[in-house]
Amino acid sequence: xxxxxxxxxxxxxxxxxxxxxxxxxxxxxxxxxxxxxxxxxxxxxxxxxxxxxxxxxxxxxxxxxxxxxxxxxxxxxxxxxxxxxxxxxxxxxxxxxxxxxxxxxxxxxxxxxxxxxxxxxxxxxxxxxxxxxxxxxxxxxxxxxxxxxxxxxxxxxxxxxxxxxxxxxxxxxxxxxxxxxxxxxxxxxxxxxxxxxxx
Amino acid sequence: xxxxxxxxxxxxxxxxxxxxxxxxxxxxxxxxxxxxxxxxxxxxxxxxxxxxxxxxxxxxxxxxxxxxxxxxxxxxxxxxxxxxxxxxxxxxxxxxxxxxxxxxxxxxxxxxxxxxxxxxxxxxxxxxxxxxxxxxxxxxxxxxxxxxxxxxxxxxxxxxxx
Numbered sequence: 372x373x374x375x376x377x378x379x380x381x382x383x384x385x386x387x388x389x390x391x392x393x394x395x396x397x398x399x400x401x402x403x404x405x406x407x408x409x410x411x412x413x414x415x416x417x418x419x420x421x422x423x424x425x426x427x428x429x430x431x432x433x434x435x436x437x438x439x440x441x442x443x444x445x446x447x448x449x450x451x452x453x454x455x456x457x458x459x460x461x462x463x464x465x466x467x468x469x470x471x472x473x474x475x476x477x478x479x480x481x482x483x484x485x486x487x488x489x490x491x492x493x494x495x496x497x498x499x500x501x502x503x504x505x506x507x508x509x510x511x512x513x514x515x516x517x518x519x520x521x522x523x524x525x526x527x528x529x530x531x532x533x534x535x536x537x538x539x540x541x542x543x544x545x546x547x548x549x550x551x552x553x554x555x556x557x558x559x560x561x562x563x564x565x566x567x568x569x570x
Numbered sequence: 571x572x573x574x575x576x577x578x579x580x581x582x583x584x585x586x587x588x589x590x591x592x593x594x595x596x597x598x599x600x601x602x603x604x605x606x607x608x609x610x611x612x613x614x615x616x617x618x619x620x621x622x623x624x625x626x627x628x629x630x631x632x633x634x635x636x637x638x639x640x641x642x643x644x645x646x647x648x649x650x651x652x653x654x655x656x657x658x659x660x661x662x663x664x665x666x667x668x669x670x671x672x673x674x675x676x677x678x679x680x681x682x683x684x685x686x687x688x689x690x691x692x693x694x695x696x697x698x699x700x701x702x703x704x705x706x707x708x709x710x711x712x713x714x715x716x717x718x719x720x721x722x723x724x725x726x727x728x729x730x731x732x
Binding site: 399503507530546553556563564 | 577578579580581582587609612613615616617618619620622623624625626627628629632633635636637639640643
């Protein structure tokens with residue numbers, strides 16, 4: 372039977388490095404994805420995810436299983452992401468308007484859009500890419516805390532209690548935050564929502 | 571239930587996370603409110619659109635970098651940690667301490683004190699003149715000294731007068 376996160380962390384506290392490797396393996400992908408969707412830069416997301424794991428490792432001696440491990444992990448990640456977004460906000464605003472149009476492939480680094488790509492389903496591919504870009508753009512436009520709430524709720528399968536602890540707010544405040552975020556997304560994605568409604 | 575009150579439960583309803591009573595209230599409201607029904611459907615569409623974003627995989631070097639950073643972490647040492655690491659040092663230090671305390675509080679040797687009080691002064695004098703005594707043999711066999719006249723004692727002079 373697989374050991375729980377808390378058991379693994381207690382083993383790490385007792386000096387078992389192998390248990391830390393298991394936690395790293397278990398949470399690296401969800402953590403990198405969460406951070407990538409928060410900061411919209413793969414390299415930065417990986418740097419932040421590394422920092423999260425290092426902080427967990429450094430805090431091992433003082434670890435007390437008072438809350439779920441994921442609550443602790445994503446709380447560290449959210450704080451780092453929010454600080455990073457605030458620190459780099461001015462840099463993102465300075466992005467040149469004549470920068471090349473790119474397709475942000477989720478599978479790899481951003482690459483330039485190649486219209487002449489020899490793909491038999493090029494049109495379908497481009498439509499799909501445009502839709503994904505629209506969804507990403509809508510998420511990006513959310514205020515940071517709303518964005519974090521949506522990402523934790525939608526992609527990490529955390530309950531309201533956990534998310535409210537991660538974001539340091541009450542559950543009712545979280546529900547209100549999520550409602551406003553979904554309202555914004557509903558407006559931003561109205562064309563896609565309408566298409567979805569028809570199909 | 572009002573539309574405003576419904577807002578706080580809307581996502582819970584979509585996620586299926588409402589309690590049974592809340593769920594029933596929600597369904598009752600939706601049956602009577604077309605606007606909220608439209609909103610629920612649109613929120614469901616938004617939720618399914620969010621599902622379309624694919625996941626990324628961390629780069630191959632991710633784990634290696636994390637492990638390298640952990641290996642470079644300074645080892646935290648508590649002031650007492652060396653005791654656990656070296657129990658023999660602890661035992662040796664304890665024994666040394668005990669020996670020091672025992673020697674410091676040991677009662678003085680009465681026989682030695684008595685011998686000094688008793689006044690074996692000749693022995694003490696001998697000890698003090700030890701460098702001279704060491705040269706006694708040299709002086710006794712020193713030839714120029716043998717040529718000197720013997721010192722005259724008081725007894726000798728009285729015999730001569732008689």
